[in-house]
Amino acid sequence: MALLRTTVYLSQETALALRHLAAVEGRSQAELIREALESYTQRSIRPAPKGVGKYRSGEPDVAQRAKDILSAAAKRGGWR
Numbered sequence: 049m050a051l052l053r054t055t056v057y058l059s060q061e062t063a064l065a066l067r068h069l070a071a072v073e074g075r076s077q078a079e080l081i082r083e084a085l086e087s088y089t090q091r092s093i094r095p096a097p098k099g100v101g102k103y104r105s106g107e108p109d110v111a112q113r114a115k116d117i118l119s120a121a122a123k124r125g126g127w128r
Contacts, residue, residue: 056081 070077
């Protein structure tokens, strides 16, 4: 898994709590942040776009597969 670098601004209280938790668990702050973000984004439910299921593609099961199709497109970074 390739990792991308990003910057996150935290309140002083959150930064101190994160530093403490990392020390107590013997893990890096980055690892704790990655784990928390993965958990949050996996449970986050996003509504399907308004047009899903309204148009004919010629494929009979597109509406039933909409979540899978959109998820695959998101992972690829687009429709193509």
